[in-house]
Structures are given as structure tokens and as C-alpha cells.
Amino acid sequence: MALTTSILKTAWTRVAAQMDACKDELNALDGAVGDGDLGITMSRGAREVVEQLDALPDDLGMAFMKTAQAFTKTSGSTFGTLIATGLMAAAKATKGRTEAPWSEMPALLTGALDAMKARGKAELGDKTVLDALAAARDAIQGKDDPAGQLAAAAAAVDATLAAFRDKPNKVGRARIFAEKTVGLDDPGMVAFRRVVDGLTK
Amino acid sequence: MALTTSILKTAWTRVAAQMDACKDELNALDGAVGDGDLGITMSRGAREVVEQLDALPDDLGMAFMKTAQAFTKTSGSTFGTLIATGLMAAAKATKGRTEAPWSEMPALLTGALDAMKARGKAELGDKTVLDALAAARDAIQGKDDPAGQLAAAAAAVDATLAAFRDKPNKVGRARIFAEKTVGLDDPGMVAFRRVVDGLTK
Amino acid sequence: MKKLLNDPAKFVDEMLDGLCAAHPEFYRRAAPGARVIVRADAPVAGKVAIVSGGGSGHLPIFTGYVGPGLLDGCAIGEVFSSPSVEQIADAMRAANGGAGVLRLYGNYGGDCMNFDMAGEMLEMEDIPSTTVLLTDDVASAKPEERQKRRGVAGMVYAYKIAGAKADTGADLTEVTRVAQKVADACRSVGAALTPCTVPLAGKPTFQIADDEMEMGMGIHGEPGVWRGKLRTADQVAAEMMDKLLADQPLARGDRVSILVNSLGATPPEELYILYRHAAARLKDVGAEIVMPLVGRYATSMEMAGVSFTICKLDGELEGLLKAPAACAFWRV
């Protein structure tokens, strides 16, 4: 089995439902050290993807591109743009293909991560979603079934959340409250963790 | 004996000292229901008159005119302009003379009162300095010695203060705090009472 | 008192120092240190001079509007206090270009007395002058007592239109006629959300709860029509338009200008939300909006709140409203 547009559709339907469910949680987390819009960004973006599902082409690259655009359209916030950036990297990597093997997932994540780093000019260790993504990418290395990948990713993100909890945020809006962020989970990491949850269901 | 420029000089010297002494009292009274500048208006005006004393001409009318100008120069507040208006009326009434008999005082006060009414468009009964002036004018009717006049004026103003204490102010800045002014003395009436005090010393 | 100032007693003088230093092309003191500002090129020979004045703390009102096509001179009092008779007389003397002076200002007790008295003084010096009083605040007295109403932001239209008329070379009678016509054509109403603090007093001009507003309140905190819970922008705009239109009904085809004015702290974003409603309402009535003004034109320092002014135009007033004019705060 491999990733196809059809699987992408199922995945986004689940993620959208999950994002609706955790919208308030993410808003509240972001509200403590930022502008409190992370839940809105995620649920609006995912809903917009779901609106487009019928129109998603079989070309996996083009399909990824459409999902990316859903986020550039619905939000001006950092997280929306970063997700769009990551999805666009995946789009470029899969352009012209109708499927991508599960074993390619680590490479796709690495591509997304690199693009997001370049876009946001943040480093690993800054306590952002990037740290969670990097940990997930490392954890699924060598695994080629989606269930195993998701389980490994979930555990890795949990460990990352714990590892960073007592460190300060070093980039983004939360940076200006640096001391206040010690002891708090980074909202973007939690958002990624909820996406993994949604995919697992 | 009659009012002359020389007597005017002695009078203003006393009034200026008295106004310095009661400056804070008048500011506080005015501050409760207005802008708190009445003490400043009176002491600055009187001080400016004192500055001009050496230059006061023997012509009583011209001398009154100079004292009026001291108030138009030093204050933009109502009381300063009203005092200047009253003094200007006296100036017109005594122009060309070097003295005015004490028996003329009620007439001079009436002239001042009329000019001040016209200037401020207030009526007797509005709880302003005008009520105190009118009462003083009535009280000195028929008296022609300054000491007797001052004593009668003092008693009349005290009675006026008492009579108006529990009424609301109907004009000026204090009008907008109408209810709050019930139970309070009108600052302008008190200022006039203090002028009488100063003259009596 | 959260203000950036030095000695509160020097607030007005230091403010005027800064104003004249920043904009010498518009403003000049009539004499060193005087609280009297005239046009840089005053007196303009042969032109009717327009002089205004009042308390400080309302920039751009009053002093800010000195400039070509607007005011020729201004007398400036302490914050929220009238200038002295002497200052007003000096402003008139320095502004007079030989064609007489129009005294154009707002209806407040102290100002009226002092401007009247200054006018009488100038009469003795053979400088003819006339008075036009702004009484545009519909919340401050019933229509039967229009002459008792306070003058507020309607002043802006009066300055602009009378200033343009004076620029045409019209004589004092004509300039006065036009100024009176604008004054008659203006209706205003305001609503306050917060007080402001007079530097010398050091405490707020009034108290109001954190969730309250006052409709019809005056710019120095004079009591209004009601005080109650803060309402939405649309509700506030609707009520203000009701009041203005009840006082001066408009018919289909009427031409008006409208000024949506911040009392100070209220930002332009909120003004535009209010304007949106007001403009829709005027459209409903069938009135045509000419040169709408949205911004801070008449303020009370850091007071939060808003005022609406409607100026009903005829051909003469509209032409003069659109004529060129310039000062540091406004350019047409």
C-alpha cells in the first residue's frame, strides 16, 4: 500500500473533525503566550481542504498543492503558512505521481521540514512545531506501515513535548513572553500531536 | 471724605494681600464645582493692579480703567472678566473726576452690576457674585461712611451666602454640577466677601 | 495622570513653542511668548480676518486651523479655559488686514464674555468686528433654545467655509453672512466613553464606569442625554443620526457633508465602522454626501468618544467647502 489522493481525502476528513474538536484547546494554549488563533487557523484550514476534496486530482503533487493553498487562503498566521510551506514541499516531491510508498514518508517529512525551516528562519531547538516534526521523522525511519508510523510518531511527539516543556520559546509571538513559556507546551507542537491523533482514528 | 485715587491705592494694596491669603481657599471652593482657578484669578489680578499703583492717574475714571485692564490681562476666567467689566463701568461713571463721594457708592455698584449682568447674561437669583453685589448695594443705601458701608456689606453678603447655600448654581461651570452645588457656597460670592474683609482691615 | 509633559503650568506655552517650531510656514506668535497665534503671513492686507480661540486641549481646534483659507488668528487659553480679553484683542489686532475681523467661535460662557469685551475694545480702536457663534450641539439644549447650545465640531465647517469666503475678497458683512449660514446649517452630537485629564488639575474631568458611555456629553464632560451601558457602534451611530436628523430633517436630493470625529483616543478604525453606518443612513434618506471628513478634527486630548456633525450644503456653501485651504492638520 502507498499514499494516494484517495487516502489523502480520508486523512483530511479525519483531521478536519479532530481540529474542530480541539479548536478551543489550541486557541487557549496559543492565547496564553500568543494571539490565541491557532485553533481557528487549524480548523478553518482543514475545513477548507475538505471543501476542496471532490476537486482533488489524482496527481498526488497537484493534490498536495491544493491542500497547501487551502491554508494560504484561510489564514495569515504563522502556523497556516508553515503548514502550507510543508505541503508545498510534499507537492514538489510527488509531482506527476499518483502514489508514494509509505517508506517515502521520512523523506517527505524531511523535505517539508527543510522548507519550513527556510521559511520561518527558526532552528531545531527553538521549541516550535519543527522539533516535533523532526522527532516524528526520526521515529518513523525504517517503518513502512502507516499504523506503525503513526504510533511511533505519537510517542516521539509526546517525548518532545516533555523534553521542551521546561524550556523557553525562542521564536514567534511566544518568544516575547519567554519566561512565561517555561513550563508550558508549545501550541504548535500540540497541534501537530492532535493531527497525529486525528490520523490514527 | 470721598473716594480718590489715593484711597484706591490703599484699598488695592489691602485687597491684594487678602487675596494672597485666601488664594487656596478660593481655589478649593472653585475646584469642587469648577476648574479651581478662582484664587489664582483674584490674586494674579490684584497683584497686577498693585504693580500699576505708581502709575495710577489722579483722574478716578482713568485709575479705575487701569485696574480693569489688570484683570483683562491676567485672566481669561469668568470672574476676572466680570470684575474688569464692573471696574470699567465705574471708570465710565467717574471719568474726568478726581473724587467721588461715598454716597455715590450705591450708584457705582448699581452701574457695575448692570454691566456685569449684561456681560455674563446671568440673572439675580442664579447664585452668583451678582446676588452678593446686589445685596451689598442694597445694604449700603443711605450710608455715607466707608466703615459703616463695609460693615453693612459684610453682613448682607453673609446673609446672601446663607440664603443661597441650599440652592443650586444656575450659571457658569458650576451649573453642570447643579445637584452637587446644593449645600455649597458659591465661590464668586465668597471671593467678594473676602474682598470686603480685605477692605475692612 | 498618564501624560508626557513637563511642568503642567507650562503645558500650553511649551505646546505652542513646539507647534510654531514644527510649522513656521503656518503659525507665528503675534509677539514673543504670547498665547496668540496668527498666520505666518498675517495680516493679509485687504482681506477680512477671521479670528477664533478658546481653551487649549482641543487640537486641531482652535489654533491648528490657522492657515490660508482658514483662520487668520487665534487666542489660546489654559486647557479648557477661555483666553483673556487681552489675548483675544491682540489676536484681532495682529490678524486685521484693514477689512475688519470676524470673531468665529463656540458658544461657551467665558469665551462669549471675553470675545464680546475684546470686540468692544477694538471698536474703540476703530477696528470693526462681528460675531458668529457656533451652537451646533443638539444635545445641549432644545431646538427652541438653539442659541443656548454649545459649539463643538461644527466649528470645522465654519472655519473652512468662512475662510474660503474671506479668501474671495468678500467684505466683512458678506463673510459674516456666510459664516452665520454655516453655523445655522450645522448640527452635532457626541458620545463619550472616557474622561480626559486637565494637566493642571491632574485628575479626570469626570468618572464613568468601565462598561458605560454617555450620549450627548459635552467635550469638557458636560452632562449628556443618558448614561448607560456601552452599546454597539451601529446602535450608537443610529441614535446619533436619529438626533441629528430629528433636529434638521433631510430630504431626498439634499447635499450634506458629514464629519465623523474622534474626541481623541478613539482610533480611526472605529470611526470608519461608525461612518459606514452613518453613510448608509444618509443614503437611505436620499441625501448625497459631499467631502466626508473622518478623523480627529476637534478633540479633548485623550478622551475616548466620537461626535457626528452634519453640515447641510447649498451651492454656495459646497463651493466654498471644496476651495483650497491648508494648515498643519488639514489640507483641502
Place this chain on the structure above:
Amino acid sequence: MKKLLNDPAKFVDEMLDGLCAAHPEFYRRAAPGARVIVRADAPVAGKVAIVSGGGSGHLPIFTGYVGPGLLDGCAIGEVFSSPSVEQIADAMRAANGGAGVLRLYGNYGGDCMNFDMAGEMLEMEDIPSTTVLLTDDVASAKPEERQKRRGVAGMVYAYKIAGAKADTGADLTEVTRVAQKVADACRSVGAALTPCTVPLAGKPTFQIADDEMEMGMGIHGEPGVWRGKLRTADQVAAEMMDKLLADQPLARGDRVSILVNSLGATPPEELYILYRHAAARLKDVGAEIVMPLVGRYATSMEMAGVSFTICKLDGELEGLLKAPAACAFWRV
């Protein structure tokens, strides 16, 4: 939250409705309901287009400066939030007159990402564009890390000067060069006295005691250099001038413009008191002040506070600064 508004979620859209309704001669939505504003006559064929954008709540920044001799288009985000990539791309598309687009905006994380991404999108559509970032806030990073500094009121000079250059018919490379030159020539610093409230958040952006101020604070409440007791206007002005002159020393004969800017609630009276000190200081240094600006040019809604910007001029920049320009908030 003491604001005149309706549904906080509609704050931005209703504000833009009002803005476009009031000033159709300047502003037009690129598409019905879009949070993208372009010049009424956009695109101007053959002219390099200048596009900016950022969060709402800073009027006249950003949208207010759309107009001839200034910006061609603007993308508008929620209050204090970046516009979306799509909106920025739309602003660039609608503004492009065939000579390419300069993206001219302030250095804030979200804005940079979104403008970059929009630029890449436009590249795919063969619309060439360049970036110039304002990094004028000296309080936000050391001189060695100038590129990390926030962009604040320096934007006003950049819009004005780059806009005038584009009006000369210069190509994208030339307009970009001049814009970068202004950006390099601007230094700003601000001091905040009170926070403001983002309508959707409903609570103040930060807490500060009634007798405290913060020097060097950012316009969204980003931490500054020190927080302490409120100082006098002269002390505050002196410290701000110290910081600006330390970062960009001036010599006798240098020509500069200075912007004394209110962050919102601070009234012009206080600005002129501050200007007075700043101008005296520049005179001491021997610098010549050209076209000083005093007013509300870059704000954070109802925040009380002030910023100073010094823009060091050469002949080219001075000529362009003085060239004509117009928008609803400013006319040169």
C-alpha cells in the same frame, strides 16, 4: 473593552467598508469583500507598484497610505496579525502595472514568511518582485543585528520616498535601491504608556501600572529597554534622542526629517511638547530639520505613547520626500 464596534469578528471588514465608502477617490477593494485595498486607479500601467501590508489596528499604517505618490496596494490582516499569503498575492496582482512589484513592509515574523511566499507565487506567474524590509526600531536589537530589528514608523518615510521614486517612472531595480536607502537611513524608538485591546481578544495587550511607562516597547507590546516610573516629556525625549543619535550619529550640516508620532491616544499637544525638545536637540547637533512630521502616522489603536523616527536625507531622498503625494490621512 471600551470600543465602539459591532461584532469583533467583523471589525476589519466593517472598517474597510467605511474606509472605502468615505474615500473612493483613494481606496478600492481589489475584489468585493476582499481584505485587499488598491489605489482607485490601480493598476497604473508602466509604473513600478509598491505593495505593503500587515495587521490591522495601525491606521494610517498600512492601508491608509495607499494613494498617488505612496502605495499601490495593501493586504490587510486581522488586528495585529499578518494578512494571508493569498491576500498578499492578490494585492500584488491587482497593483502590478506591468513593471513589477516592490514588497515594502515591516520586519515581523509572520509578515516576512507570508510576503516571501507570495513573492514566490507571483514569480511562477512571471510577475517580478523585490523586497525591502523596514528594520528601524533601535530598541529591538543591537546594531550588529540590525536585520533582526522590528519595522515601525520608519515605514512612513519609506512609503513616501519610494512612492515618489516610482512616480518618476524609475524601474524596479531603481525603486528598490531607493527604498533600501530610506530603510537604511531610518532609526526609530518608541515608549508606551498604556496598552490597547485587540477586539477579538477583548483584553489589553499587556499590563502596566498607572504611574509606569516602558521605554523601547514594541507596538504590539513587545518588551522594551526598561520599565519604570513615568518621566517628564523632556526626559523621555532626551533619552529617545540619545538612543537614535547613538545608533546613527549626526554631524553639523546633516539634513534630516523627524517624525514625532503618537501611538494612538497621546494627543498632539503632548507631541508638540516632545517635538520642541527633539528639535532643540537636533539644532544643538547642528542638523537641519526638513519637513518635520508631528501627528498620528503609525499607531496601535488607543495605545498611549510616542515614537520618534529620524530619517537622514541626502539630496535624492530629500527631493523625493518633498514630492507631491496624497491619501486620506496625509497630503504633501
